[in-house]
Amino acid sequence: MTCPPDPGRRAFLSAIPVLTAGIAAPARAADTRSPHWGMLVDTRRCIACQACTMACAMENATPEGAFRTVVATYAVTTAKGATGLSVVPRLCNHCEKPPCVEVCPVGATFKREDGAVLVDGDRCVGCAYCVQACPYDARFVNHETGKADKCTFCSHRVEAGLLPACVETCVGGARIFGDLHNPESEISKRLKEAGNAVSVLKPEANTRPNVFYIGLDAALAGRVDGVSAADMMWRPDHQGG
Amino acid sequence: MTTTVEVLGFARGPDWLPWAVQYFFLIGVSCAAFFLSLPGLVWRLPSWRTLSRLALLAALISGLTAPVALMADLHQPGRFINFYLHPNFGSWMAWGSFFIPLYVGSLLLYAWLCLRPTLLRLAQRGGRLAVVYQRVSYGGHDNRQAIGLAALAASLGAMLLLLYTGMETMVVSARVLWNSPLVPLLFLSTACVGGLGMTLLIAALAGRRDIAPALNRGLALALAATFILLAAWFASALSGQASAAAEALTALARSRVWATTGLWFLGTAAFTLWLAVRSPQSLWSTALLALHGAWLLRWIVFIGGQSIPRMGSTWFDYSLGIGPDGLLGIAGSLGLALFLYVVLTGLIPWDERAEA
Numbered sequence: 076m077t078c079p080p081d082p083g084r085r086a087f088l089s090a091i092p093v094l095t096a097g098i099a100a101p102a103r104a105a106d107t108r109s110p111h112w113g114m115l116v117d118t119r120r121c122i123a124c125q126a127c128t129m130a131c132a133m134e135n136a137t138p139e140g141a142f143r144t145v146v147a148t149y150a151v152t153t154a155k156g157a158t159g160l161s162v163v164p165r166l167c168n169h170c171e172k173p174p175c176v177e178v179c180p181v182g183a184t185f186k187r188e189d190g191a192v193l194v195d196g197d198r199c200v201g202c203a204y205c206v207q208a209c210p211y212d213a214r215f216v217n218h219e220t221g222k223a224d225k226c227t228f229c230s231h232r233v234e235a236g237l238l239p240a241c242v243e244t245c246v247g248g249a250r251i252f253g254d255l256h257n258p259e260s261e262i263s264k265r266l267k268e269a270g271n272a273v274s275v276l277k278p279e280a281n282t283r284p285n286v287f288y289i290g291l292d293a294a295l296a297g298r299v300d301g302v303s304a305a306d307m308m309w310r311p312d313h314q315g316g
Numbered sequence: 317m318t319t320t321v322e323v324l325g326f327a328r329g330p331d332w333l334p335w336a337v338q339y340f341f342l343i344g345v346s347c348a349a350f351f352l353s354l355p356g357l358v359w360r361l362p363s364w365r366t367l368s369r370l371a372l373l374a375a376l377i378s379g380l381t382a383p384v385a386l387m388a389d390l391h392q393p394g395r396f397i398n399f400y401l402h403p404n405f406g407s408w409m410a411w412g413s414f415f416i417p418l419y420v421g422s423l424l425l426y427a428w429l430c431l432r433p434t435l436l437r438l439a440q441r442g443g444r445l446a447v448v449y450q451r452v453s454y455g456g457h458d459n460r461q462a463i464g465l466a467a468l469a470a471s472l473g474a475m476l477l478l479l480y481t482g483m484e485t486m487v488v489s490a491r492v493l494w495n496s497p498l499v500p501l502l503f504l505s506t507a508c509v510g511g512l513g514m515t516l517l518i519a520a521l522a523g524r525r526d527i528a529p530a531l532n533r534g535l536a537l538a539l540a541a542t543f544i545l546l547a548a549w550f551a552s553a554l555s556g557q558a559s560a561a562a563e564a565l566t567a568l569a570r571s572r573v574w575a576t577t578g579l580w581f582l583g584t585a586a587f588t589l590w591l592a593v594r595s596p597q598s599l600w601s602t603a604l605l606a607l608h609g610a611w612l613l614r615w616i617v618f619i620g621g622q623s624i625p626r627m628g629s630t631w632f633d634y635s636l637g638i639g640p641d642g643l644l645g646i647a648g649s650l651g652l653a654l655f656l657y658v659v660l661t662g663l664i665p666w667d668e669r670a671e672a
Contacts, residue, residue: 123324125324142326145326146324147322147324147325147326147627147628148322148323148324149320149321149322149323150320150321150323151318151319151320152318152319152320152321153318154317154318160323163627163628165326165627174489174490177406177407178406178407178408178409178487178488179404179407180399180403180404180407180409180410180412180413181398181399181401181402181403181404181410182402182403182404183398183402198395198398198402199392199395200390200391200392200395200396200398200399201390201391201392201395202389202390202391202409203331203332203391204407204409204484206328206331207331207332207488207490207491207494207622208488208490209490209626210489210490210626211626211627212326212328212625212626212627215328215331216331216391218391221391221392222391222392276627280489280490294318294320295320295628297626297627298563298567298624298625298626298627298628298629299320299322299625299627299628299629300320300629301319301320301321301322301629302320302321302322302629303321303322303325303327303628303629303630303631304321304322304323304324304325305322305325305327305630306630306631
């Protein structure tokens with residue numbers, strides 16, 4: 076004669092799937108929660124070596140003379156006569172309200188759920204309207220592809236679990252990339268610590284950038300009222316040579 | 317006082333090339349010339365008959381050339397179909413891609429309807445092309461109702477084109493020279509200058525000095541409107557009412573090239589106005605000066621506007637190359653306009669004296 080199953084044991088066995096599902100559910104929710112990528116640039120750590128500029132150009136094979144990220148460098152002389160070096164590393168701001176997306180006539184430029192503003196190369200007609208609309212001069216028409224080109228936050232690397240090339244290569248650790256949705260991410264912690272010291276480029280443009288700065292000179296956050304050394308120097312394309 | 321020298325700056329060249337200047341110039345000229353064709357061809361005012369026929373020729377030449385220049389400015393011209401497959405109606409440019417065929421299509425229909433009696437008369441004269449004229453005239457009826465409907469569609473298209481070209485430029489807040497509500501109005505007034513200039517040029521080529529006074533009167537009015545709008549722009553910039561205009565004026569004033577170009581535009585436009593008022597019989601001089609003014613304003617707005625740095629201090633020193641993206645592009649589109657003039661005047665007599 077076989078004994079009937081112990082109700083206690085039966086209850087335990089039938090509860091196992093519920094228990095495992097309960098354990099798995101939060102983990103699965105955490106996995107599927109979309110990150111929101113952003114970058115923090117600590118200009119105090121930038122030495123204007125342009126390693127990021129070159130790494131980006133190498134990684135993304137941009138045409139000669141066209142850059143997705145640059146480090147604009149300024150010599151700022153104060154009223155007291157002290158001269159210092161200021162830098163503004165620049166890239167696409169992957170704005171929350173990207174003007175480039177609004178103007179694109181064919182919807183080739185779009186904002187992905189993870190915050191990256193990207194270009195659908197198969198749809199882009201190369202009209203350059205997005206280039207005109209970007210307040211940050213972050214876009215250009217790639218004359219090798221005939222399409223709009225810009226920083227993608229190195230999406231192909233991020234999807235493979237790597238950091239963007241400019242972040243990876245930065246010798247001073249001036250660029251911090253991460254998930255703005257995750258309060259435990261390095262970028263979120265740094266932004267929280269910096270508090271009011273955090274700024275963005277051209278805040279008046281009201282585009283809500285996802286690239287943040289620490290130590291940014293407000294006078295350099297947009298069009299700079301100054302002179303360009305390029306206008307003062309000999310240039311082979313202008314003077315010959 | 318703090319001074320700043322940009323030791324290492326990055327200036328991007330203009331991505332809207334001289335082709336864009338050609339497009340905005342030619343489409344404005346076409347729309348304005350089309351409106352000049354209405355009094356004589358739709359409302360049948362006898363005193364406008366000659367002027368309106370020549371204006372229709374001007375509208376056709378520039379209206380057929382403009383879309384070619386626009387296509388050439390696309391870096392992926394073969395993908396123009398995407399404008400219709402994936403339109404983003406939040407963009408003025410997307411709307412423009414629908415307004416262009418509406419205007420050009422209805423302009424062609426309107427021109428054909430107006431020309432049907434002429435084509436029939438050409439067929440009746442005989443000759444090698446008589447059969448072609450006969451077929452194209454499709455009975456040669458002078459259908460005023462159909463002309464009126466086609467003119468209505470073309471008027472709608474022209475107004476929408478004038479609206480979108482101005483708005484498309486104005487909404488770009490990243491370009492301080494473009495971001496002014498006066499820009500669409502300036503495009504409109506200078507489109508009238510260009511349309512009158514093109515009609516004057518065709519009248520000059522046809523030797524019709526008799527219509528010069530009417531055209532020069534219109535030109536003087538369009539130029540006066542342009543000066544009023546420019547005065548309003550300067551006032552808004554100097555008073556600080558418009559920050560974008562103030563920024564643009566400060567930037568342009570510091571650029572020797574663009575300050576000189578701006579002064580040249582103002583000087584030549586003032587001279588054109590003086591000439592149109594003082595010498596109403598002028599044909600060639602006012603024609604060429606008017607076309608020059610309408611084109612130069614767009615050159616300053618587009619090429620100058622893209623040269624002003626958005627970030628940093630480095631200007632892009634634009635120099636007009638001789639290749640397809642420069643002088644060859646400008647010459648090419650004008651060459652196409654000349655070709656169309658030769659073909660259209662070779663096949664159809666636009667001057668009633670020649671038809672007689």
